[in-house]
Amino acid sequence: MNSKKSPCPYGEKCYRINPEHLEQYDHPKRTKTNDRNSTKILTDKKTKNPLITNYFKRTKPNESGELDDEQKKIIVNDHLKSPKTLCISKKSLDHDLIRNLHQKLFLTPIPDEIFLFWNFCQQISSKQPEDAFIDALGIKLVGPFDLLNNKLNESHVGNENILTHWRYFYDPPEFQTFAIIDTNCRNNHLKLESISCDYHLGYFRDDPTDQKPLVVSNDSKKSCEIHAEGDNIFATFHTLLSDKRFKLKNNNDQYNNLRRKLETFAEENQINLIDKTKHEERKKKVNAPTLHQFGIVVPMSDNNVGYRKLPITDNNLKRSFERIINLNDDEQRRKCSSVKEIQHMITLIQYANDEKDFGMGLEFGIDLFDAGHQFFHRSSKHLLKQAYELLDRKNFAQIIHIHLSDDNRQKQWPNLSAI
Structure with a gap:
């Protein structure tokens, strides 16, 4: 018997569970093995x-292929926010x-x-x-x-x-x-x-x-x-x-x-x-390669204000990071002499910011981020948010804030040896 309901405009992609929506529209059957909403x-x-x-992990089915009550609640709330989706x-x-x-x-x-x-x-x-x-x-x-x-x-x-x-x-x-x-x-x-x-x-x-x-x-x-x-x-x-x-x-x-x-x-x-x-034009503008090697680009004034070099080479910086990471716990890490070097660097960055050399903080913030260990997250997040705001790149500050939030940080990141 053919359904008298109108076909759902979302077709197989529809993941609404609002009863009024299900009553109003007809939905094609979907197999669990080909549910395109479960990325x-x-x-x-x-x-x-x-x-x-x-982002779609928020609605990923459990092993039985069904959504749990909390996931269903999230979906319903999402659509209640915007009735005219x-x-x-x-x-x-x-x-x-x-x-x-x-x-x-x-x-x-x-x-x-x-x-x-x-x-x-x-x-x-x-x-x-x-x-x-x-x-x-x-x-x-x-x-x-x-x-x-x-x-x-x-x-x-x-x-x-x-x-x-x-x-x-x-x-x-x-x-x-x-x-x-x-x-x-x-x-x-x-x-x-x-x-x-x-x-x-x-x-x-x-x-x-x-x-x-x-x-x-x-x-x-x-x-x-x-x-x-x-x-x-x-x-x-x-x-x-x-x-x-x-x-x-x-x-x-x-x-x-x-x-x-x-x-x-x-x-x-x-x-x-x-x-x-x-790509070639950008290479000429790169201030420093950073540990990810693609580098940073910040605006420079006519009198060469905007960036100043870190007083440490990338290789020495990586060795300092490795010494810290290889220790057993954060308590030992905080006592490590290499941490004092990092703290000294952050102090120098504050001086650089006072003189509008904002690129120094951006470089070191990226390096801490690329170290790949949560011990550096707090400092990286602080330096990057500060640098992005000073460089008028506030949207990047918001992204790094979410990226390194407690909900998203993992206990195990890839080891620094991967750098």
């Missing part, structure tokens, strides 16, 4: 890291609306190239554009693309935890993940021996207002290092389609076919797939 969380089984959170159609996207929503959720502007890249992905996979590169590269689109496929909407505005959506431990506020390795593809299809399941791609902004961020990558199970990938998302995926690390064990025709389609689309839309001009 997989990538964590190291032994250390439960390095992913801080996938925004629905973004995959077929017709309101770009201005999405730009506004991205700014509210992530505190940064969404790059215009995202919309064009989504159009290309829809040509490859009309039903699931976020999976357009799954078969060829084992890579899934997440983060800002979750707005385009309606996984994120107005009902999520106002919850600070959204700032850690697909944020990995070694991702500073400047890094925003937009693509991850799909663990199933890595295990079953791809030659990724040199890449862990925590490899991810993202945008890097030196300032939260940057409209055209660079594309970078990090494999946080291996190290805190951030690597340059491309000037735009098209150039990055074009390069990855030539990378032997991602090559399919079989089916090279499919691999090459996708590359040709990307080249054709780029030519039609006048997209540069080769140039790395923006």
Whole structure:
């Protein structure tokens, strides 16, 4: 017997449990093994890291496949916040609306190239554009693309935890993940021996207002290092389609076919797939490499005010961090002579801030963050929030505050030897 209810506008993606909604709309049956609302969380089984959170873990079913009472309450409350929940159609996207929503959720502007890249992905996979590169590269689109496929909407505005959506431990506020390795593809299809399941791609902004961020990558199970990938998302995926690390064990025709389609689309839309001009221009502006090696960029005045060097080399700094981390507990760490060096550095940073050399605090705050041990979290959080506010990058201050909050910090971070 056919249902007299109207079909739910969210289709299989609907996760509302409001009785009035269920009574008003008809919902297709969903199997537990293909529930697209239960996004997989990538964590190291032994250390439960390095992913801080996938926002959708809040509604992840338990082992029986059902949501517990607390999770149901969260979902209901989310939708009660916004009775007229925004629905973004995959077929017709309101770009201005999405730009506004991205700014509210992530505190940064969404790059215009995202919309064009989504159009290309829809040509490859009309039903699931976020999976357009799954078969060829084992890579899934997440983060800002979750707005385009309606996984994120107005009902999520106002919850600070959204700032850690697909944020990995070694991702500073400047890094925003937009693509991850799909663990199933890595295990079953791809030659990724040199890449862990925590490899991810993202945008890097030196300032939260940057409209055209660079594309970078990090494999946080291996190290805190951030690597340059491309000037735009098209150039990055074009390069990855030539990378032997991602090559399919079989089916090279499919691999090459996708590359040709990307080249054709780029030519039609006048997209540069080769140039790395923006990365090269940024290199000239880098004040210090920091432990993640991608460096920091702060504005400098005509009389060279804005940044001053730390009175310690990166190698010596790493050795100091190692000595502290290798001790048995925090009580011993606080007595370590290397901690006095860190405290002295923080004192010097206060002097630097008084003279408007704000980059020094930013550099050392990033270094403490990259040390990867919670013993340094409090100092890192203090220095970074201070530096971002002084540099008029207040949105980054808010992101690091949530990233290093007590709820998100893990007891075991990757060891410093990974740096």
